[in-house]
Amino acid sequence: MNFSVTVLGSSSALPTSSRFPTAHLLNVNERFFLIDCGEGTQIQLRKHKARFSKINHIFISHLHGDHYYGLFGLLSSFSLLGRKNSLHIYSHPDLKDILNFQFKYYPLEFETVFHFHPEEMCGIIYEDKELIVKAFKLKHRIPSCGFVFAEKQKQRNLKKDMIQYYRLNIKDILSIKMGEDYVDEDGKMIPNKVLTFPAPMPRSYAFCSDTAFDPSIVEIIKNVDLIYHESTFAEDMKQRAYETGHSTARQAAGIAKLASAKKLLIGHFSARYKDLAIFETEARQIFENSHIVNEGETYFIENKLEKL
Amino acid sequence: MNFSVTVLGSSSALPTSSRFPTAHLLNVNERFFLIDCGEGTQIQLRKHKARFSKINHIFISHLHGDHYYGLFGLLSSFSLLGRKNSLHIYSHPDLKDILNFQFKYYPLEFETVFHFHPEEMCGIIYEDKELIVKAFKLKHRIPSCGFVFAEKQKQRNLKKDMIQYYRLNIKDILSIKMGEDYVDEDGKMIPNKVLTFPAPMPRSYAFCSDTAFDPSIVEIIKNVDLIYHESTFAEDMKQRAYETGHSTARQAAGIAKLASAKKLLIGHFSARYKDLAIFETEARQIFENSHIVNEGETYFIENKLEKL
Numbered sequence: 378m379n380f381s382v383t384v385l386g387s388s389s390a391l392p393t394s395s396r397f398p399t400a401h402l403l404n405v406n407e408r409f410f411l412i413d414c415g416e417g418t419q420i421q422l423r424k425h426k427a428r429f430s431k432i433n434h435i436f437i438s439h440l441h442g443d444h445y446y447g448l449f450g451l452l453s454s455f456s457l458l459g460r461k462n463s464l465h466i467y468s469h470p471d472l473k474d475i476l477n478f479q480f481k482y483y484p485l486e487f488e489t490v491f492h493f494h495p496e497e498m499c500g501i502i503y504e505d506k507e508l509i510v511k512a513f514k515l516k517h518r519i520p521s522c523g524f525v526f527a528e529k530q531k532q533r534n535l536k537k538d539m540i541q542y543y544r545l546n547i548k549d550i551l552s553i554k555m556g557e558d559y560v561d562e563d564g565k566m567i568p569n570k571v572l573t574f575p576a577p578m579p580r581s582y583a584f585c586s587d588t589a590f591d592p593s594i595v596e597i598i599k600n601v602d603l604i605y606h607e608s609t610f611a612e613d614m615k616q617r618a619y620e621t622g623h624s625t626a627r628q629a630a631g632i633a634k635l636a637s638a639k640k641l642l643i644g645h646f647s648a649r650y651k652d653l654a655i656f657e658t659e660a661r662q663i664f665e666n667s668h669i670v671n672e673g674e675t676y677f678i679e680n681k682l683e684k685l
Numbered sequence: 686m687n688f689s690v691t692v693l694g695s696s697s698a699l700p701t702s703s704r705f706p707t708a709h710l711l712n713v714n715e716r717f718f719l720i721d722c723g724e725g726t727q728i729q730l731r732k733h734k735a736r737f738s739k740i741n742h743i744f745i746s747h748l749h750g751d752h753y754y755g756l757f758g759l760l761s762s763f764s765l766l767g768r769k770n771s772l773h774i775y776s777h778p779d780l781k782d783i784l785n786f787q788f789k790y791y792p793l794e795f796e797t798v799f800h801f802h803p804e805e806m807c808g809i810i811y812e813d814k815e816l817i818v819k820a821f822k823l824k825h826r827i828p829s830c831g832f833v834f835a836e837k838q839k840q841r842n843l844k845k846d847m848i849q850y851y852r853l854n855i856k857d858i859l860s861i862k863m864g865e866d867y868v869d870e871d872g873k874m875i876p877n878k879v880l881t882f883p884a885p886m887p888r889s890y891a892f893c894s895d896t897a898f899d900p901s902i903v904e905i906i907k908n909v910d911l912i913y914h915e916s917t918f919a920e921d922m923k924q925r926a927y928e929t930g931h932s933t934a935r936q937a938a939g940i941a942k943l944a945s946a947k948k949l950l951i952g953h954f955s956a957r958y959k960d961l962a963i964f965e966t967e968a969r970q971i972f973e974n975s976h977i978v979n980e981g982e983t984y985f986i987e988n989k990l991e992k993l
Contacts, residue, residue, distance in 0.1 A: 391762055394732040398758075416758040417725040424702040440790060442761045449757070450706075450724040453750045454699055471790065478786045482748060482779065 378406050380528065380580045381677040382603065384670040385421035386413075387644040389609045389623075390443045397421055397672060398443035399645060401605065402432075403526055403582060404675075405508055411435045412524060412584050418447035419454050425673050429455060430462070434503065436510070437468035438586055439521035445472065449479055456486045463488040467502050467512075469520055494522045499597070513597045515588035517622040523588065525598050527581040532556075533573035543567070577680040583638070586645050589619060590628035595635045602678045604633050605670070608643035611655045626656040630663035644670040686714050688836065688888045689985040690911065692978040693729035694721075695952040697917045697931075698751045705729055705980060706751035707953060709913065710740075711834055711890060712983075713816055719743045720832060720892050726755035727762050733981050737763060738770070742811065744818070745776035746894060747829035753780065757787055764794045771796040775810050775820075777828055802830045807905070821905045823896035825930040831893040833906050839884035840864075847880045885988040891946070894953050897927060898936035903943045910986045912941050913978070916951035919963045934964040938971035952978040 381404045386397035398415025402422070409431045411418070422429065429451075437445050445468075455464065466472065466489055473491045492502060498514035507529060515521040532554040540550065543561055553559055559567045583598040586607035598604060606629035610618040618625050624632075626643055633641035641664055643656055650656070653669050660667035689712045694705035706723025710730070717739045719726070730737065737759075745753050753776075763772065774780065774797055781799045800810060806822035815837055823829040840862040848858065851869055861867055867875045891906040894915035906912060914937035918926040926933050932940075934951055941949035949972055951964055958964070961977050968975035 390765055392728050392731070392758070394728065397728065416755070417728055420700050420702065420705065420725055423700070442757055442791070446754075446757045446761075447724070449750055449754045450700070453754075457698055475787065475790075479783065482783075483750070 378577070378680060379404050379677070380406070380582070380680075381675050382582055382605070383425055383427070383675040384605075384642070384644065384672055385418055385425065386415045387646060387670045387672050388415075388443070389607075389645045389647050390441065391648040392416065392443070393648050396646070396648075398446070399438075399586060400447060401584060402427055405526070405528070407431065408433070410510075410526065413438055413444040413586070414447040414451060415443045416446040416450075419451040421672070422451075429458060430460065432464075433462055434465045435467070436502075436524050436584075437466065437472060438515070438523065438584070439517060439519055440469050440471055440475075441519065441587065444587070448472075448476065452476070452480070452485055452489070453483070460487040463490050465490045465492060465503075467492045467494065467510075469494055469522075494520070498522055511597060513594055515585060515594065516591040517587045517589065521587055521622075523583065523585040523594060523598075525581060525583040525601060528579035530579050531576035533569070533576050535573050539572045543572075575682045577682055580678045580680070582678065583636075585629075585632065587623060589622045590624050590631065592632070592635055595632065598632075598636045598638070601636055601638045603640050603642065603676060604636060604638040605642040605644065606632050607645035608656055608660065609645050609647050611650065612659050614647070626660040626667075627663050630660035630667050633664045633667065638664075639666065640676075641667040642670050642676060643667060686885070686988060687712050687985070688714070688890070688988075689983050690890055690913070691733055691735070691983040692913075692950070692952065692980055693726055693733065694723045695954060695978045695980050696723075696751070697915075697953045697955050698749065699956040700724065700751070701956050704954070704956075706754070707746075707894060708755060709892060710735055713834070713836070715739065716741070718818075718834065721746055721752045721894070722755040722759060723751045724754040724758075727759040729980070730759075737766060738768065740772075741770055742773045742775070744810075744832050744892075745774065745780055746823070746831065746892070747825060747827055748777050748779055748783075749827065749895065752895070756780075756784065760784070760788070760793055760797070761791070768795045771798050773798045773800060773811075775800045775802065775818075777802055777830075802828070806830055819905060821902055823893060823902065824899040825895045825897065829895055829930075831891065831896065831902060831906075833889060833891040833909060835889040835909075836887035838887050841877070841881035841884050843881050851875070851880075883990045885990055888986045888988070890986065891944075893937075893940065895931060897930045898932050898939065900940070900943055903940065906940075906944045906946070908945050910947045911950065911984060912944060912946040912948070913950040913952065914940050915953035916964055916968065917953050917955050919958065920967050922955070934968040934975075935971050938968040938975050941972045941975065946972075947974065948984075949975040950978050950984060951975060 385400035388396035400418040401412040403410040503510035609623035693708035696704035708726040709720040711718040811818035916934040917931035
């Protein structure tokens, strides 16, 4: 069961000759969720061999162009490629007007379904049997949302030989999978842990961009496996970060630490930095498992079994 | 005196992992004219070290997204970089509405001046002391314009030693530069060609995309030095070219031949072609000096002196 994120863009508002603006592709068991869609996202998707037809949900954090200008081209390409599936877009309401205006000239051949960020900018915005996505308010110059993608807790796995041994019926099986112990025909209690394997631990990914340092987000992303937090500036530009609603590498690391995250990715680098090593160095002073993102790299969150 | 064009994108509507959509950068003596602006143009401009501040005129052939979706990002970047100069955009009138709608959310910090393609889709759309740009109607599914950029004929150069030898005054100099002969104090006629060097021949570049095969454009681009003509398909898809308002490589070459062009560049290749050699092979059957474009390559038109 794959749970991974491929980083397609790592620059801030001004792309460079080698860095694209923001876009992340989350793979949850071969279903793909696109998070932000800066200019050139469709080119990066092709370069990294993503299958367009598998993308059915796009989450847009906020309406600065470097986070959504790639939608025009991507949606046009979907249409040219004969897409029929509905596309779900999770965004600020203005994006609906922007896309509707654009595509009134050359209508798309498929349906777009808009889901607006909750008014309080906090709450569940997507849920299926495996995954839940929550939005949370970030601190930026315009309304901006972070997202946390969390697998749901799976049921424990019943050991197959136990079915035959105890001659379990469907009702028994269901209750054991829910974690119940079993009482056999002789009235003997068989502990659930004898009957089952543990399920894998639910995995989670938090996307926090664009935002100034804001510890109020920690509660909602607590214990996340992987956090991506913007780090537009290094410590030398801390004041500029504050003024523009962005973060430094140390601040991103501070959030990861407060959230007890397992691993931190940092990106959204200002074009003024030619050498990105400073970001990693500064972040690691606060949170050891910090990494600058590499465009095109896929970051996997491995399955771990819950404790016996 | 530089007169060259750098090709920034060579794909048709669907970009590939290695080919960007259409954009050409014309350099006329270090003044830059951008022709079309597909998604990712600003990234390509940076990669090829173009100076954003030198681009003051953008010509958009038509309003299919692969020819203008890069404007949103490029104009935003101009603004972020503190641009103050007006930007002139030559396009179909709908583009003004599209850009105005987009930038009502985050207004640009500089003025955009729109110049619409002439109603008859034919005529002079730009002129200065060195250059003249004419639009001409192409044959596509929606209104589409080609452009021919032509240097004006320069005056002949007066040989410096003649000024002293004949003690020429300002009035004499001006009339000799205009091509007049000179009559000296003794009434002797000195032929203009004795007094002057020839001026370089005016150079020209024609951009023809998107379009079906249309010999009616030949008259306006007759004897052009360099012609770029779209070639979305090879001969195997001639029917598809016809149906979609595009051209084959042989048709592009046919236009170059009819126009007595000196050199042909072909591009706007459909993503279905992995190997582009077929385009060049087929074009050269009709017009020997045909070349598929390489993204990032600059094609120079050398100065040639007019005949003595």
